Structure formats: C-alpha cells, structure tokens
Amino acid sequence: MSAGVEGKLDVLDPQDQARFEQLVLPHLDAAFNLSRWLMHGRADAEDVAQEAMLRAFRFFRGFHGGDARAWLLQIVRNTCYTWLEKNRSVDLTTEFNEELHPQPSVSPETLAIAGDNRERLTRALEELPVRFREVLILRELEGCSYKEIAAITSVPIGTVMSALARARQRLQRVLTQPPVQQKQAAETGGRP
Amino acid sequence: MTCELTQTVLHGYIDGELDAARAADFERHLISCAECVTALEAQETLHSSIQRAGLYERAPASLRQKLQTQLGTTTRSSVTPIRNSAPWRLLAIAATLLLAVSLGWRLFPALRGSPSGTDFASAIVDAHLRSLQPGHLEDVQSTDQHTVKPWFDGKLDFAPPVHDFVNEGFPLQGGRLDVVRGRTVAVLVYARRKHLVNVFVWPTTEPDSEPLSGSQLGYHWITWRKSGMEMCAVSDVSPEDLAELHHLLMQ
Numbered sequence: 001m002s003a004g005v006e007g008k009l010d011v012l013d014p015q016d017q018a019r020f021e022q023l024v025l026p027h028l029d030a031a032f033n034l035s036r037w038l039m040h041g042r043a044d045a046e047d048v049a050q051e052a053m054l055r056a057f058r059f060f061r062g063f064h065g066g067d068a069r070a071w072l073l074q075i076v077r078n079t080c081y082t083w084l085e086k087n088r089s090v091d092l093t094t095e096f097n098e099e100l101h102p103q104p105s106v107s108p109e110t111l112a113i114a115g116d117n118r119e120r121l122t123r124a125l126e127e128l129p130v131r132f133r134e135v136l137i138l139r140e141l142e143g144c145s146y147k148e149i150a151a152i153t154s155v156p157i158g159t160v161m162s163a164l165a166r167a168r169q170r171l172q173r174v175l176t177q178p179p180v181q182q183k184q185a186a187e188t189g190g191r192p
Numbered sequence: 193m194t195c196e197l198t199q200t201v202l203h204g205y206i207d208g209e210l211d212a213a214r215a216a217d218f219e220r221h222l223i224s225c226a227e228c229v230t231a232l233e234a235q236e237t238l239h240s241s242i243q244r245a246g247l248y249e250r251a252p253a254s255l256r257q258k259l260q261t262q263l264g265t266t267t268r269s270s271v272t273p274i275r276n277s278a279p280w281r282l283l284a285i286a287a288t289l290l291l292a293v294s295l296g297w298r299l300f301p302a303l304r305g306s307p308s309g310t311d312f313a314s315a316i317v318d319a320h321l322r323s324l325q326p327g328h329l330e331d332v333q334s335t336d337q338h339t340v341k342p343w344f345d346g347k348l349d350f351a352p353p354v355h356d357f358v359n360e361g362f363p364l365q366g367g368r369l370d371v372v373r374g375r376t377v378a379v380l381v382y383a384r385r386k387h388l389v390n391v392f393v394w395p396t397t398e399p400d401s402e403p404l405s406g407s408q409l410g411y412h413w414i415t416w417r418k419s420g421m422e423m424c425a426v427s428d429v430s431p432e433d434l435a436e437l438h439h440l441l442m443q
Binding site: 142 | 199200201202203204207209230234235238239241242243245246247248249250251252254255256258259262263406407410411412428430431432
C-alpha cells in the first residue's frame with residue numbers, strides 16, 4: 001500500500017526540515033496510536049501511520065502554524081479512512097443521530113468490574129463503529145479538546161459533545177452486556 | 193433514563209469543556225438529580241478504567257526506523273535520529289519523568305528498576321490517579337494561602353509562591369512535598385471545577401523562559417521558569433485551562 005509514497009519525496013529546505021522535525025515528528029506516537037485504533041491489526045496501523053507521516057512531510061509547506069498535532073492527526077485519520085474504504089466494507093457513515101435506547105442505568109460498580117479487564121475493554125472499543133471509536137480515542141487517550149476533535153474528525157464543534165455522549169453510552173452498553181448480546185450490538189452498531 | 197442532561201451537558205462537564213456559568217448550573221442540577229449523579233459516577237469510573245488499562249500504543253521502533261530512512265534519504269541533509277532531533281520530545285520525556293519520579297518513586301518502588309515501555313507509561317497514569325485518591329493528594333489541606341505558605345517554611349530551602357485563585361476559578365486545595373530528581377520540591381494543588389491540577393515548584397538558576405506545553409497519555413502539562421523558580425502544572429483539564437493557570441501564576 002505504500003507504493004505511492006516510495007518515490008522521491010519533495011525536498012524540504014533545511015529550515016522546513018528542522019521545523020518538521022520540531023513540530024510534527026514529536027507527534028509520531030499520537031499518529032500511531034490513532035492509526036492503531038482506527039485500523040485492525042498492528043501491521044496495517046504501522047503502514048498507515050507511515051504513509052500519513054510521509055504525506056504530512058510532503059504537505060508540510062502547506063502548514064502555516066497552529067496546532068501541529070491536530071493537523072497531523074487529521075492527515076492520519078484521512079489516510080485511515082481512505083484505506084478502510086478501499087480495503088474493506090466497513091461502515092464509515094455512522095451518524096451520531098441514532099435513537100437513544102432506553103436502557104437500565106448501569107451502576108458504577110458493574111462498570112468498574114467490566115472496565116477493569118483490559119482485554120474486554122480493548123475488545124469493546126474495537127467493536128464500536130469507527131466514528132464512535134475515534135472520538136473516544138481522541139478524547140480519552142489523546143486528551144484532545146472538543147475544538148481539536150472537531151478539526152480532526154471534520155464534525156461541527158457543537159456536535160462533539162453529543163458524539164462523545166453516544167460513543168460512551170455505546171461503550172458502556174457493550175462492556176456491560178454478556179458476550180452474545182455484545183456481538184449483536186456490534187452487528188447492529190453504526191446503523192441509525 | 194429520563195434526564196436528558198446525562199446525554200449532553202454531563203459530558204461537557206466531565207471533559208472540562210463547559211464555561212464557568214454552565215458548569216455551575218450543572219453542579220446545581222446535580223444536587224437534585226440522582227440520575228445524573230449516578231451517570232457521572234459511571235462515566236468517571238469508565239474514564240478511570242480506560243486510563244488505567246494502558247491502552248495508548250506508542251509508535252514501534254520499526255516505524256521510527258523506516259521513517260528515519262525515508263525522510264533522511266530523500267532530504268540529502270544528514271538527518272539526526274528522530275529520537276534526538278526534537279527538543280520538544282526531550283521535554284515531554286522530562287515532564288513524564290518528573291511526573292513519574294515525583295509520584296512513582298514514592299508509590300511504586302518497583303518502578304525504580306525498569307523505567308521503560310508502555311508499562312511504565314501506564315504506571316505513571318496509575319500513579320497520577322492514585323495521587324488523586326483521598327489522603328494522597330495534600331500533606332496540608334487548606335484553601336487558605338496563609339496556612340499553606342507557612343507550612344512549607346522549614347521543610348524546604350526555598351519559598352514557593354503560594355496564591356489562591358478562587359475568584360479566577362482555580363481554588364487552592366492545599367500543598368504537599370514531593371521528591372523530584374532526588375531533591376525535595378513543593379507541590380501546590382488547585383481545583384478546576386471537578387478536576388485537580390498539580391503544580392510542581394522548584395528553584396532554578398536558569399533564566400526565565402516562555403511556557404512549553406504538551407500532552408502525554410491524555411494528561412496535559414505546561415512548564416516555565418520565572419524569577420528563579422521552575423514550575424510544571426499537570427492535569428487532565430484542557431490545555432486552555434492550564435494556560436489560564438499559568439497566566440495567573442505569572443502575575
């Protein structure tokens with residue numbers, strides 16, 4: 001998949017090269033982490049993060065200051081989506097306007113027990129539709145502000161809060177359901 | 193589920209994204225809405241679980257190497273290794289270590305042997321979370337700067353600046369001593385809505401500096417030097433909130 005980026009890269013002048021190293025490269029961990037959670041499998045995640053980083057390098061002259069991490073993560077996300085669209089029929093169109101399902105309120109204790117299992121938590125996150133997953137990863141792992149999440153995921157800033165609310169509700173539901181229902185939830189997931 | 197705020201404002205509140213007026217409104221609402229209190233507790237549990245699980249995955253060495261080769265070979269100039277090329281990154285690591293040493297050293301003797309890898313990173317977060325448990329946060333618990341300041345006297349060979357910013361939305365919660373790089377430092381604890389901010393303070397002979405900030409595993413930090421003091425504020429509040437506290441501490 002990285003065939004397109006293996007050709008010669010534009011040569012940045014030393015000053016731009018230094019700026020790239022100073023502003024963008026420090027966010028390589030963030031780039032990989034997002035890619036890892038959007039893609040399935042570490043190998044794909046690594047390829048996509050690599051491609052995104054090279055794209056960022058190529059487009060760096062178009063970066064005129066501001067939040068370098070958000071700028072890079074936007075490129076990572078777009079690269080992931082392009083890859084996902086091309087390679088598998090993943091539903092990328094989840095909207096955040098699904099009906100809220102009335103559900104028994106989950107006690108913090110039940111959640112604590114379910115959430116205490118790293119594997120279960122990982123599985124639950126992986127089962128979420130990608131649109132839900134990305135806002136959770138950006139907020140909970142990357143610590144992005146709503147403004148940054150809006151910029152990275154191309155949603156209006158006004159809907160970030162409800163997107164997170166729905167994503168968290170979904171995660172909570174998947175986490176506290178028995179395995180069989182979990183599977184169903186994942187299958188019906190993402191279709192409003 | 194009947195209260196619609198559990199699906200909206202509650203999340204902005206948890207994430208520190210509400211302005212002061214809306215946050216105060218929501219806090220008033222909490223007094224009378226048991227549903228929101230339960231939901232808030234559940235969400236905070238979920239947040240802690242996610243933080244504790246160490247789910248953040250760092251870029252593998254193989255990726256760093258590939259990029260180094262590709263960016264290096266195509267740019268002709270000899271590119272220094274990625275790991276050493278960015279002062280920002282070193283600072284991020286320094287801040288992490290600072291967090292780790294000050295919290296981990298005391299709480300996790302096992303860490304002393306192997307400060308590497310994601311286990312280490314998640315242990316830091318874990319230690320940070322533990323420091324927020326009741327009883328771990330402050331040695332002197334007082335919202336009165338005139339109580340906190342004298343408390344440090346005689347315990348340190350420097351006098352940390354202690355100010356309460358309650359009117360600016362950062363009420364002082366107290367202070368404690370910690371150990372950073374083998375020396376004792378002061379830690380001031382401030383609240384920001386439902387969140388807490390640790391401000392580490394130690395003397396320096398370096399000149400004043402502009403603030404540097406960054407994020408690590410969902411926690412933000414901002415560090416600067418002023419008038420012979422080096423300070424580093426760490427919290428899960430938004431970077432904007434930290435910048436505001438930095439501004440107040442600079443005054």
